[in-house]
Amino acid sequence: MCEEKLDKEQYVVNHCEAVDGEQSFRDMIDECQGPVCIGSIEFVPSRVLEELDPIAFRCGMSDYMDSEHVEIDGEWYLQQDVLDIEYEWEELDRKDN
16 A cells, blocks of 8 residues: 555656745735735735745745645645546556556
8 A cells, every 4th residue: 555655646746747835825825915005106915925924924825735735755736736647647557457
């Protein structure tokens, strides 16, 4: 069973693209929030959060990554991509057996 898991994980790593967790979180914040405006100056929301409250930024990023991504060997992958590749791996494994 352990050997199978390692094979599946390796297959996922070989077929999925790792994502940059911080950038993925920044992109999500910026897509969900409008610009932060002070007077006539606009700021990027993710930058405002990261600069003004780095602890909240890291906690939010951690929660976001845990809910939307899968960590394998220290790299993050989109959860849906991993599920798709795992299904593909299982189909190939079934055909081999």
